[in-house]
Amino acid sequence: MVATSHDVMPDIELYQPTDEANALALAGTLGRDGWLLGGGQDTFGWLKDRNKTPAAMIELTQIDAWKGIKEIADGIEIGAVTTLTEIANNPLVQSRYGLLAQAAGHVASPQIRNVGTLGGNLVQDARCWYYRRGLDCYRAGGNICYADSPQGLNREHAIFGASRCVAVSPSDTAPALVALEATMVVQSESGQRLIPAQDFFVGPARDIVNMTVLNAGEILTAIRIPNTWANAEFYFEKVADRNVWDFALVSVAAVMKVSGGVIEDARIACGAVECVPRRLEAVENALRGQQRSEQLANQAAAIASEGARPLNYNHFKVPLMENLVKRAVRGQA
Amino acid sequence: MGEIVRYKRDVWGEDVILGVSWDLLWVVAVAVLILLAAHAIVMAALANKKMDIPSAEGRRVLRHESIDRLFHWVMAASIFALIITGIAPILGWGWAWLDMHWIAGLLLTFVVIFHIIRSLFWQDFKSMILGPRDFGEPFDSAKKPGKYSFEQKGMHWAVTIVVLAVVVTGILLFMQIDTPFWDRTNSMAESQLGLMFLLHGLATLALIALVATHIYFALRPEKMFYTRSMLTGWISEDEMSANHDPSRWSPKEAD
Amino acid sequence: MAYMHIGKDFVPQDVPGKVTGRIKYSEDYARDGMVYARLLTSPIPHARVVNIDASAALAMEGVFGILTADDVYPDGEPDGTGLKILTNEPTLVGEPILALAAVDEKTAETALEAIIVTFERLPFVMDPVDSLAPGGPDAYTGGNTFVFREGFKSEKWTADQVAAFRAGSEPTAEPQQQFAYGELEAAFASSAYIYEGSFATAGYPHHSMEPRSAFAYWENGKLYLHGTSQSLTALAADMAGIVGVPIEDLVFINEATGGGFGQRARAGSIPSMAIPAKLSQKINRPVMMRVTREEEFTIGGARQGFQGWIKCGFKADGVMAAADMWILSDNGGKGGGGDAFSAADCISILYQAEAMRFRGTSIGSNTAHRGAQRGPGQNQIAPIIAPILDKAAAELGLDRLAIRMLNMPKNGDVGGPQRQPLTSAYMPEALNMGATMFNYPERITRSRQRKGSKVTGIGVGEGYHNAGRSGMDGIVRLMPDGRLAVHNGVGNLGTYSYASTSRAAAEVLQMPWERVDVISGRTDRHLPITSPQDGSNSIFTNTRTNWGAAQDLLVKMKEIAAMDLGGTPADYSVGDERIFKTADTTSGMTFAEIGQRGLQLGGKFTGEAEVPEDLNDFTKLSVSRLAGSALMGIFHDPRHNNNPPGFTATFIEIELDTETGKFDIIELVTIGECGTVVHPQGLKNQLVGGAVWGIGLSALEQHLYDPQNGLPASTGYWQSKVPTILDTPSKIQTGWVDLPDPENPVGARGIGEPSMGAVSAALTAAISDALDGHVFNAAPITADMILNHLAGITTDAVPLAQNNYRG
Secondary structure: OEOOOOOOOOOOEEEOOOOHHHHHHHHHHHHHHEEEEOOOOOHHHHHHOOOOOOOEEEEOOOOHHHOOEEEEOOEEEEEOOOEHHHHHHOHHHHHHOHHHHHHHHHOOOHHHHHHOEHHHHHHOOOOOHHHHOOOOOHHHOOOOOOOOOOOOOOOOOOOOOOEOEOOOOOOOHHHHHHHOOOEEEEEEOOEEEEEEHHHHEOOOOOOOOOOEOOOOOOEEEEEEEEHHHOOOEEEEEEEOOOOOOOOOOEEEEEEEEEEOOEEEEEEEEEEOOOOOOEEOHHHHHHHOOEEOOHHHHHHHHHHHOOOOOOOOOOOOHHHHHHHHHHHHHHOOO | OOOOEEEEEOOOOOEEEEEEOOHHHHHHHHHHHHHHHHHHHHHHHHOOOOOOOOOOOOOEEEOOOHHHHHHHHHHHHHHHHHHHHHHHHHHOOOOOOHHHHHHHHHHHHHHHHHHHHHHHHOOOHHHHOOOHHHHHHHHOOOOOOOOOOHHHHHHHHHHHHHHHHHHHHHHHHHOOOOOOOOOOOOOOOHHHHHHHHHHHHHHHHHHHHHHHHHHHHHOOOOOHHHHHHHHHOEEEHHHHHHHOOOOOOOOOEOO | OOOOOOOOOOOOOOHHHHHHOOOOOHHHOOOOOOEEEEEEEOOOOOEEEEEEEOHHHHOOOOEEEEEEHHHHOOOOOOOOOOOOOOOOOOOOOOOEEEEEEEOOHHHHHHHHHOOEEEEEEOOOOOOHHHHHOOOOOOOEOOEOEEEOOOEEEOOOOOHHHHHHHHOOOOOOOOOOEEEEEOOHHHHHHOOOEEEEEEEEEOOOEOOOOOOOOEEEEEEOOEEEEEOOOOOOHHHHHHHHHHHOOOHHHEEEEOOOOOOOOOOOOOHHHOHHHHHHHHHHHHHOOOEEEOOOHHHHHHHOOEOOOEEEEEEEEEOOOOOEEEEEEEEEEEOEOOEOOOHHHHHHHHHHHHHOOOEEEEEEEEEOOOOOEEOOOOOOOHHHHHHHHHHHHHHHHHHHOOOHHHHHHHHOOEOOOEEOOOOEEEOOOEHHHHHHHHHHHHOHHHHHHHOOOEEOOEEEEEEEEEEEEEOOOOOOEEEEEEOOOOOEEEEOOOOOOOOOHHHHOHHHHHHHOOOOHHHEEEEOOEHHHOOOOOOOOOOOOHHHHHHHHHHHHHHHHHHHHHHHHHHHHOOOHHHEEEEOOEEEEOOOOOOEEEHHHHHHHHHHHOHHHHOOOOOOOOOOHHHHHHHHHHOOOOEEEEEEOOOOOOEOEEEEEEEEEEEEEOOOOOEEEEEEEEEEEOEOOOOHHHHHHHHHHHHHHHHHHHHOOOOOEOOOOOOEOOOOHHHHOOOOHHHOOOOOEEEEOOOOOOOOOOOEOOOOOHHHHHHHHHHHHHHHHHOOOOOOOEEOOOHHHHHHHHHOOOOOOOOOOOOOOOO
16 A cells, blocks of 8 residues: 555645636636635645645635625625634624624634635535545545444534435534525636525535535635525524534524514524535424414424434434524524 | 546555446447447448338237336336436436435346246246357348347347346445445445446446447337337237248237 | 742743743754655554565655664564554554655655555454454454563453443453452441442543654764653663663753653653654664654553443441442553553542452553553543542432542551552642632532523542652752752653752752753753653652752862861851851851862862762763762762652532533632642642643543544544633632642652642532533543433433543
8 A cells, every 4th residue: 555644735736816817717727626725724634634636726815806795785795705703803794694793703713713714614625534534435536434334433423414425514604694595606717606505505415525516617706695684683503512613513593583572584504414504494484473482492493303313423413403493492592 | 538447545545446437438428329320320321222121010919018018118217217317426417316326226126036037937038048040140131030139139138237237236335325224334345345336337337338229229210110019019920020030939919 | 938949939941932932842953964754654553564665765856765663673573562663563543664754744745655565454453342352353463462571462351241341340350450458348338328330431642732753863973862752861861772872872852842741751652752863873864753743643642541340338427438440441552551550549549448459451452552641540530430429428418528528638648559658648728728719618509500501510529649759869060150050850841840840959058049050951961860750750759859969069068168167067057159157157158169169179079989879870971971070969869758649629610501511610729739839830830731631531532443444533633622722711720738748858749640630520520410410430521422411312322432442
């Protein structure tokens, strides 16, 4: 066998375009050979361990057009290359879309948020440790899953939607944007696609090697959040092993329009229970038009976990998910 | 052109087979297209020489019973479904293909087993056996076949081998994933797993080539009556005497 | 006792360098012609190297050579489970097989990718119990355990014995090790409450922040080795043997080290430092070997994990009558340790059980190299025993602090199988001080109180470790300018004990601290031997040596004064940097004058004659190199009596959220009992640092291996779940008893290890308390375990044991 290499960054071709057209042209030309680089917090681990070996990187952090937060006709638009810290601290986001501010503010650690981008957080790759170790599993183009075996260490893995691969979506901002009914703006040399947040992520049944529907040559350039849920009641909670740096064991992002104790409408999504942010439509339907109560919260919890299929070590995610949904229905204390 | 076999590293860093290289899909597609197109062109050039298509009118003889025709079309449909669902992820079509694939696979397995038993005990098995006489048949227009011609027998056995290969490997692969019946065990060595994927892939490529060929010939004007017989069950006496030796095959009259 | 230095804070001389970043660790050195080494490590948990084809790599531009196990061990690899420098039979994933030197690390890594190693795969095992099963795989070739002086053995239990152990019953197999004292049967018979249960504790890595990088070059036949170590002279003395160079020809340089925790104190724990030494020798170039985080995880050591069974009997009044323990230790792929014995020893000391029995067996697994880690054994058992004490208290209707005070060690008590007396023990003061600071009487009323989904838990914990050794050497010099040079062989692992122990010498001479130079950091400064800087011993051991050396110097100084000014040495006193007649203070000599005189006189005054016979050879070499340079004090410390303990008592209040399994630490009070406090800031660092790690042991840290393929999952800080700043309380309250111990000249004892065990004990007890006294019998207890417990998930939800075997 040939040595497996860890911990030394290889040589790599680095492109640093300063305008959109150049970036899109590069992405178009390089396709899957051109690794899109934001803050690098997902990238550098792969490169250093030499578990992914792209020929080139296209760094997007110098493209001002894809940074910043601005008001648009029906809401706000956030450049995908905006840092998470900027989003968490932005007055507009805090006042109208506090759910996203909270989610962004819970990602990883302050150091990572200072350079990590929203786009990067959304398109980040799975964190299954077998996959990250560089093993040739399904997600890496191989033909096996090491996590989903009788003794696999799958404590952090999925309880829904497994199809050979059992990795989960690790993003904290993704469930928030699904709940806010955001739209992803995707650009390529051939034009622009607008994709609803919920449809942006893809599970292994449909695509086992990618976490999003981005095609080769496409770049996520902006995220638009409509006014629909502006100033609604928000609930975000992330439960992780440690209080910083860790990915969620389970997270919940909820938006609700409540009037006189009655939940008029709601959107709820959970993170880290499936390979995509899991929108809980059945729960939303059960809440609509109902009086908020502990009993309603319990009902919602039971609906939320229906169909869960735990693996070896992630049974705890079922009660945890139920409890978080319960807390979301209860709202802020 | 690329490679034939793809490799990966097993869990301990050793190189093992991953599966067939899907570059070969294009090779097979192109090869089949070229070969079948060449056949069509050659046949068209020879058209004025020979093609006297016998009449479909008149008395009818039974070629395929309804149960066998059902078997054939169910098998065809399941193979079609298997090929489409199997190729979908390779071509990047983003739909959930896996469940449909193994369900079609189980269906195919079931009908294949059915057919094996039926053909061994309820049908004239000998009529499908290839013998030395069959190999001389294409070169001697005086030699007419029994129920099945050399080409038909050849296609049958080629498909048999390939379908058995794809089904057996498919079942072994099916046993490696989570299903409603069992949870995966990862007990098959990765080298063996890769070999199963390779054989399954090669068998798939062969099957695609055979299916394309089979459909082509099934749609040829001079063979079309066979296709009709797989739908309706009968061929005409004219068609029978033009293409078969009655001393080798004497079907009963069709209803 | 009013001291000039002892008990006062000061700025150790390495602090400015650390704050400004100018201090040098082994990675910070460079030399002309330096090349970089990278390691090729095993991808397989157990294998034999059949062939190494490095031809393509060696032909690459910028590659200078490789070093293999055959190079290092021409007569064959040593027999045993000790860490090898390099090996052709790896017994864990990540074990180094060869090293390659190249012009830079990128080239080295690329060259490594071109090396083809052919392995023969061998059976591997992740769980020692699987190895004990009949037909179970053995971690090593030749067996699953190594018996001292006998060799490898393959120890097997019967299938029934294995099943019974897994079911939680008392093991019936013959143990490898045991001790007992008292009347066990009678003690259990007299018990009003008996607790019996099995337990499992994690064996997780040391995670030293500085990886064990090393830099080596040879010059004029001498090896200059820039390394990383907890110890200085203690490690250098043995490192020479590992490299195969005479001690006179080794210069070991180590100004500062970023963590060690037990696996960087002795040369046998860090043979990897021989790699750049030997590679440098082979290719005749300076070699820098920078070790990565993942490599540090693998060869940097881990705690021995325990799977055990415990039975404790308590009398009606709460006295611990009997303790019976059977512990199966995980020896890992390399190394091992006596943790289980120490765990039992700790119970006997902290709880003074009237009768005790310990039985233990160590079995290997193809997982991390194991060795002593901060409180080895004592700290594994700490979180196990604490909830048991609370359960006993509850059953007997006693307060949980009261049951501890009933059993705690006091002055005059003995401990361990040898019933060795403690030199002193002020646990009553420690517990009382802690209870007062914590306001225990008020907080305990909040135990199990609910506030929404949150519930309060209160925990009390105790920690112990033996905290002092003796028999080492000291060297001090009075320079002609009147400054005191304290030659200290203590390593600088970040505890500042190299400096704080030197204060004892300054104290003897009443020397202002700014007039003292601590000579340390590299062995060519000619230093005395010390005991390795592990086991919380340094403050005790080396205040004895430095005090003794300074006393020897003082005697000589008084002799010189008497010689020149008349009278006898007994007529003289020391103060204000002078030796003066006690009766007539105007008659005296300054330190500078005496220093110059001593240099003039030579002979015994300057280490050229009458050097103590019983000095260690290493010290003799240093003395011989210093001889004639200045007036010297030279001392060989005789043995002390009895067992100097280090104790800690901790009180914790937590709020546990039953809906998320997470908890907040509301208050943490931790009290150190370590004799006289020499360096308050240093002690506080130990108490706080130990607290952080205790939190990790009890609630967070993981050590995971996939059982089907033996791959390590937690090879970095992130997956290992080391506590972060937001997982620890923003304020950790500390205090100390500060009463002197009779076996030390200033009354000092050590504290580094019990400061961790006590917190782990308290936190685990608090978590248990919050869950109505539910005993998990495991460490750590993580959110998922808590959630499973609260949701009643038991059957197929095997909690992911935070260690490499199924819990």
